[in-house]
Amino acid sequence: MELQKQIQNLITGDAVDDHETLQTFSKDASLYKIEPQVVVFPKQVSDIQALIKFVAEKKRAGFEMSISTRAAGTDMTGGPLTESIVIATTRYLNHIKKIGRDYAITEPGVYYRDFEKRTLEQGLILPSYPASRELCAIGGIVANNSGGELNLNYGKTENYVQEIKMVLADGLEAVFRPLNLAELEQKKLAPGLEGQIYRQMSDLIDYNYELLQQAKPKVSKNSAGYYLWNVFDKAKGIFDLTKLIVGSQGTLGVISEVNLKLVKPKKHEHLLVIFLKDLHDIPQIVNLLLPFQPQSIESYDDQTFKVAMRLLPNILARLKGNALKLLWGFLPELWMTLTGGIPKLVLLVEFAADSDAEAMRTTQKAQESLLKLGLATKLIKTEDEAQKYWVIRRESFNLLRHHVQGMRTAPFIDDFVVKPEVLGEFLPELYQILDKYKLLYTIAGHVGDGNFHIIPLMKLGDKNAPVIISKLGAEVYELVFKYHGSMTGEHNDGLVRGPYLKQMYGEQVFDLFVQTKKIWDPEGIFNPHKKSGADFDYAKKHLDF
Numbered sequence: 165m166e167l168q169k170q171i172q173n174l175i176t177g178d179a180v181d182d183h184e185t186l187q188t189f190s191k192d193a194s195l196y197k198i199e200p201q202v203v204v205f206p207k208q209v210s211d212i213q214a215l216i217k218f219v220a221e222k223k224r225a226g227f228e229m230s231i232s233t234r235a236a237g238t239d240m241t242g243g244p245l246t247e248s249i250v251i252a253t254t255r256y257l258n259h260i261k262k263i264g265r266d267y268a269i270t271e272p273g274v275y276y277r278d279f280e281k282r283t284l285e286q287g288l289i290l291p292s293y294p295a296s297r298e299l300c301a302i303g304g305i306v307a308n309n310s311g312g313e314l315n316l317n318y319g320k321t322e323n324y325v326q327e328i329k330m331v332l333a334d335g336l337e338a339v340f341r342p343l344n345l346a347e348l349e350q351k352k353l354a355p356g357l358e359g360q361i362y363r364q365m366s367d368l369i370d371y372n373y374e375l376l377q378q379a380k381p382k383v384s385k386n387s388a389g390y391y392l393w394n395v396f397d398k399a400k401g402i403f404d405l406t407k408l409i410v411g412s413q414g415t416l417g418v419i420s421e422v423n424l425k426l427v428k429p430k431k432h433e434h435l436l437v438i439f440l441k442d443l444h445d446i447p448q449i450v451n452l453l454l455p456f457q458p459q460s461i462e463s464y465d466d467q468t469f470k471v472a473m474r475l476l477p478n479i480l481a482r483l484k485g486n487a488l489k490l491l492w493g494f495l496p497e498l499w500m501t502l503t504g505g506i507p508k509l510v511l512l513v514e515f516a517a518d519s520d521a522e523a524m525r526t527t528q529k530a531q532e533s534l535l536k537l538g539l540a541t542k543l544i545k546t547e548d549e550a551q552k553y554w555v556i557r558r559e560s561f562n563l564l565r566h567h568v569q570g571m572r573t574a575p576f577i578d579d580f581v582v583k584p585e586v587l588g589e590f591l592p593e594l595y596q597i598l599d600k601y602k603l604l605y606t607i608a609g610h611v612g613d614g615n616f617h618i619i620p621l622m623k624l625g626d627k628n629a630p631v632i633i634s635k636l637g638a639e640v641y642e643l644v645f646k647y648h649g650s651m652t653g654e655h656n657d658g659l660v661r662g663p664y665l666k667q668m669y670g671e672q673v674f675d676l677f678v679q680t681k682k683i684w685d686p687e688g689i690f691n692p693h694k695k696s697g698a699d700f701d702y703a704k705k706h707l708d709f
């Protein structure tokens with residue numbers, strides 16, 4: 165019997181293998197394309213359980229089969245792509261189960277845009293939402309350990325996951341949450357895979373505690389690898405496997421429910437815009453600004469700016485309000501473009517407070533603190549004007565993806581992080597590397613965290629693309645590692661960066677990643693070719709050019 169029919173007979177949801185569906189699920193926002201065999205839309209957790217048991221049996225009988233879970237499919241690394249079976253969660257597993265005083269319990273297939281509408285009814289948000297907030301869903305945010313413009317103040321998704329329900333490789337659903345040591349001992353006695361995971365993971369982390377603490381990347385944000393160093397907090401006596409599941413890109417099991425801590429955002433915000441001609445000023449600017457506790461320091465570069473001006477009608481369509489008035493608002497930018505006065509980098513520094521006066525006062529003081537550097541700065545007075553800058557920052561990648569004819573965005577050096585204090589040395593070295601390849605690219609990112617998004621644009625059908633991707637990628641990551649950075653602050657490893665994990669963390673730590681995967685997924689059911697299973701050849705074979 166066909167695979168689709170065999171699966172359909174097991175579940176209450178849908179198992180689909182028509183051409184159109186397979187095409188849709190063969191892509192995310194990455195460089196890759198891989199067509200699955202079947203897409204499964206589970207209606208309930210028991211469907212996921214039945215599918216996992218079915219795949220395990222098939223594997224034991226010698227069939228090549230695996231499961232990759234998908235939320236909204238906006239991953240930039242190939243994370244949800246597979247040749248085998250996709251579990252797609254947004255069709256049915258899309259219910260918010262509860263919103264409490266400062267938390268929400270939700271299924272993984274809830275789009276962030278729907279989630280936030282509901283949480284805002286209680287005046288709450290999940291502050292780690294990514295720039296893809298209108299497109300992505302909770303399962304992906306958690307499994308990628310996503311982050312965004314508010315990270316500087318609030319940190320990433322890992323700080324907000326309080327409890328995870330996950331279906332494990334034996335088909336049973338387990339609940340993960342922080343445990344004290346007595347609770348951990350109880351959990352070790354649990355039957356089946358759950359108990360085995362607790363026993364083996366606590367041994368692995370205990371034996372390698374010092375090594376793991378040293379391996380933790382010394383930057384403010386990291387999505388690379390398995391975050392083994394965060395699981396056991398010795399000082400507090402807390403053992404928390406949610407810290408490992410977050411960011412594990414669907415390689416350890418299928419997340420079926422999440423409890424997320426929410427925060428009350430400050431009500432009033434003001435924006436300071438800084439127009440930078442010289443990137444060497446960045447570390448000094450960041451140092452001067454941090455004492456004022458900005459909630460974000462974001463950036464976009466001259467190329468992003470030019471693309472935004474070229475795609476101005478698309479930008480205006482994304483802004484609410486009178487088109488003519490909005491166009492008028494962009495006249496200074498159009499003038500800059502025509503006269504060649506475009507800054508190298510535009511920094512957006514936002515300050516938030518409980519009152520408008522306080523937010524304004526802090527923004528003014530921050531602006532004054534920069535006077536001695538002689539920079540061009542602008543304090544934004546109206547929300548409309550602030551929206552104009554934010555839309556360029558937030559929409560830059562999305563606009564590039566859809567509107568530059570004959571070219572495609574090529575995210576492969578799209579998310580590295582170094583300490584902000586080394587940016588003055590790091591960025592010129594980076595530009596030297598980039599200049600050799602004569603590519604058109606945009607830079608945007610979270611300057612306050614030292615986290616940059618570089619998105620080259622490459623010609624469709626370019627035969628050199630695979631060579632450039634592997635050579636330029638290798639050079640950039642070598643530089644990032646030289647400065648003790650991380651190759652991904654938020655977008656995660658996937659196919660594109662997984663193969664560099666050994667280089668980033670070293671043999672010994674990488675071996676602990678391999679052991680971790682084996683403990684959770686002894687038969688290799690979940691999302692192969694990602695994390696410790698990644699390799700350059702497989703990734704190269706599936707490049708979509």
Ligand SMILES: Cc1cc2nc3c(=O)[nH]c(=O)nc-3n(C[C@H](O)[C@H](O)[C@H](O)COP(=O)(O)OP(=O)(O)OC[C@H]3O[C@@H](n4cnc5c(N)ncnc54)[C@H](O)[C@@H]3O)c2cc1C
Pocket residue numbers: 192193232233234235236237238239240242243244253272293294295296299300301302303304305306307308309310311312313413414415417418419420561562654655691
């Ligand atoms: C325009 C644009 C802007 C972006 N900006 C940002 C940004 O600012 N910050 C950022 O972090 N990312 C960004 N991204 C990348 C991406 O949008 C985020 O990582 C997002 O959180 C992924 O969510 P998703 O719902 O699309 O997940 P998917 O792409 O569906 O999946 C992501 C990963 O999670 C796994 N997964 C999904 N659901 C489950 C589950 N239930 N159980 C186990 N594993 C699961 C998948 O296997 C995959 O490995 C951007 C992408 C685009 C297109």
